[in-house]
Each structure stands twice: as C-alpha cells, then as structure tokens.
Amino acid sequence: MTARDLHLVEAFLEMMSAERGAAPNTIESYRRDLTDYAGYLARKGTGLKGAGREHVTAYLAALEAEGLAASSSARRLSAIRQFHKFLASDGMRPDDPTRIVPSPKARRGLPKVLSRGEVDRLLALAEQEAGAPELSLAKRRAALRLYVLLELAYATGMRVTELVTLKRTAVMRDATFLTVIGKGRKERVVPINDRARDAVRAYVETLTPGPLLFPANGEEGHLSRQVFGRDLKGLAGRAGIAAERVTPHVLRHAFASHLLAGGADLRVVQTLLGHADIATTQIYTHVLDEKLRELVESHHPLADS
Numbered sequence: 347m348t349a350r351d352l353h354l355v356e357a358f359l360e361m362m363s364a365e366r367g368a369a370p371n372t373i374e375s376y377r378r379d380l381t382d383y384a385g386y387l388a389r390k391g392t393g394l395k396g397a398g399r400e401h402v403t404a405y406l407a408a409l410e411a412e413g414l415a416a417s418s419s420a421r422r423l424s425a426i427r428q429f430h431k432f433l434a435s436d437g438m439r440p441d442d443p444t445r446i447v448p449s450p451k452a453r454r455g456l457p458k459v460l461s462r463g464e465v466d467r468l469l470a471l472a473e474q475e476a477g478a479p480e481l482s483l484a485k486r487r488a489a490l491r492l493y494v495l496l497e498l499a500y501a502t503g504m505r506v507t508e509l510v511t512l513k514r515t516a517v518m519r520d521a522t523f524l525t526v527i528g529k530g531r532k533e534r535v536v537p538i539n540d541r542a543r544d545a546v547r548a549y550v551e552t553l554t555p556g557p558l559l560f561p562a563n564g565e566e567g568h569l570s571r572q573v574f575g576r577d578l579k580g581l582a583g584r585a586g587i588a589a590e591r592v593t594p595h596v597l598r599h600a601f602a603s604h605l606l607a608g609g610a611d612l613r614v615v616q617t618l619l620g621h622a623d624i625a626t627t628q629i630y631t632h633v634l635d636e637k638l639r640e641l642v643e644s645h646h647p648l649a650d651s
Contacts, residue, residue, distance in 0.1 A: 347384040350393065351388075354429075354433065354438070358376075358428075358429050358433075359376060368530070371507070376429075379421070379422045379425040380426070383425075386408065390404075397430075399447060401443070402444055406419055406450060410450070416451060419450040423447065423449055427442075427447075430442045458593075459599050459600055459603045460587075460592065460596060460597075460599075460600045465500055468585055468592070469493075469500070471584060472492055472493040473545075475493070476492070487552050490552060492574075492578070494545045495510075497541060497546075498546070499597040500597050501541070501542040502526070503536070503601035503602055504526055504598070505620070506571045508527065509560075510571055510574060515557070517538075517546045517559060522537055524536050524537075524538050529620065532620065536618055537618075578592055578593065578597075579593075599630070601618075602627070602630045605618075612628065
C-alpha cells in the first residue's frame with residue numbers, strides 16, 4: 347500500500363471510530379480488508395482514488411477464485427463500500443465505484459442452538475462449582491465469575507463484548523433492568539431475572555473496588571472474550587456437552603430461540619438483541635421451523651414409509 351493510500355485508510359478508520367463509535371475489533375477488521383483491497387489495486391497499477399467499478403468487481407472475482415466464502419467476500423465489499431462512500435462524501439473523489447456492484451450471495455446458515463435442557467445443565471453445574479467448598483479462594487472466584495457470566499448471557503442475550511465490558515454500576519442498582527451499551531454506542535434496556543441478579547450480588551461481594559464487573563489484569567482491563575469462551579467450553583465438557591457446540595454467542599442464540607419458542611413477539615426479541623434490522627432476528631424463526639420439521643419427520647407415523 348502506498349503512503350497516500352495508507353493515509354486515506356487511516357482517515358476513514360479515524361472517522362469510523364470517532365463519529366460512528368466502531369469497536370476496536372471492527373476497526374481492525376476494516377483495516378485488514380482495506381489493506382488487502384489496496385494491495386490488489388496496487389498490483390493492477392492503480393490506487394484507492396483511481397479505482398473504478400471494474401476494479402471492484404475484478405477484486406471480488408479474484409476472491410472467489412481464491413475460494414473465499416461468499417459471506418467473507420460480502421463482508422469485504424461492505425468495508426470497501428463504506429470506504430468509497432467516505433471518499434465521495436468528503437470530496438476526495440467525485441463518485442462511488444461500488445454504488446451498483448452487487449453483493450456476493452450466500453445461503454445463510456442456521457445458528458447453533460442449545461436445548462433448554464442443555465442450558466439448564468450448564469447453569470446447574472456452574473452454580474454447583476461456584477459453591478464448592480473444597481476449592482481455593484482463587485478457583486472459587488473464577489467459578490463464580492463463570493456462573494455469573496453464564497447467567498447474564500442467557501438471561502439477557504447480550505453480545506459477548508457487551509457482557510465482558512459491563513460496568514459495575516449497570517448492575518449495582520436494585521432494579522429489574524440493565525442498560526447495555528451495544529454496537530455504535532447505542533443503548534438498549536434489557537430485563538434481568540431474579541436468579542441472575544442474585545448471582546451478580548454474591549459475585550460483586552468478592553470483588554475489590556473498581557468500575558468493571560469482570561475486571562482482569564490485561565491491557566483492556568476487563569475479561570477477554572477468549573478467556574470466557576475457553577472457560578465455557580471447559581464447563582460444557584464437564585457437563586457432558588460437546589465443547590465445539592458451546593460458545594458465548596451460542597448462548598445469545600439460545601436466548602432468542604427459546605424466547606420465540608415460548609411465544610415472544612419477534613419485534614420484542616429484535617429490541618432485546620439490539621438488532622438494527624428485523625431480518626437479522628428472523629433467522630431464529632428458521633431455527634424453529636427446522637426443529638418442527640425434524641419433529642414431524644421423527645415422530646409422524648408415516649415418516650418411515
């Protein structure tokens with residue numbers, strides 16, 4: 347990437363961070379995608395300001411030839427679209443070459459979902475381990491932390507980043523709701539049940555003073571998503587559930603699917619999850635449709651005929 351193109355990319359990323367509140371992980375993803383795009387353009391003898399529609403479509407074709415999944419190509423095109431809109435809106439080029447470039451299409455896979463029984467097993471084991479008297483103080487605190495994370499994740503449907511960065515003030519009030527800071531720094535209110543609130547109260551009593559609910563010694567100051575994921579997989583294995591089926595995000599899927607299965611309104615679930623587009627939430631209705639199909643195929647008297 348030329349110094350000129352690097353300057354354009356950094357200006358775009360600064361705008362995304364300052365004006366749109368993009369998360370650090372999102373910024374890094376944009377940087378990788380745009381660096382790869384700029385490298386491709388450089389090999390074709392042009393730069394970011396000189397790219398035309400033909401360059402964008404040729405880049406997508408090259409990604410497809412490399413075997414990149416359509417969903418990954420679509421994500422890269424999304425980054426490129428936003429970047430070129432930024433250049434055009436700031437008058438750094440007169441047009442947007444991505445305006446009529448179609449997005450790569452891919453069949454959206456159904457999210458992995460745990461059954462209610464499996465979630466109950468995870469919660470019961472986590473609670474049991476959190477109260478085990480034979481554990482050392484450090485291990486008991488870690489077990490209690492995992493139990494609280496699990497309770498909050500399933501009770502609220504929070505994204506994993508929203509959960510691990512939760513402020514202690516958000517749960518210190520004796521209230522039935524939490525205020526969650528989601529994507530783009532948007533706030534939403536989610537209910538919290540008595541069981542999760544009681545677990546949080548017991549956990550907070552073990553903490554030293556500080557602003558975060560899940561503090562850690564790392565650079566960011568809070569528990570990392572990776573550590574939560576690792577601990578959750580360990581818990582799943584001890585509960586007799588395949589570890590590869592259980593991630594923090596799967597708990598979010600379980601929250602949404604179980605609500606809909608219980609008769610919750612789709613718009614309500616959209617609000618609780620913080621989805622900007624209801625089409626994103628509708629994927630969970632497909633999960634229910636698939637479960638119903640499996641039920642009929644397994645139990646209908648003519649299923650084997």
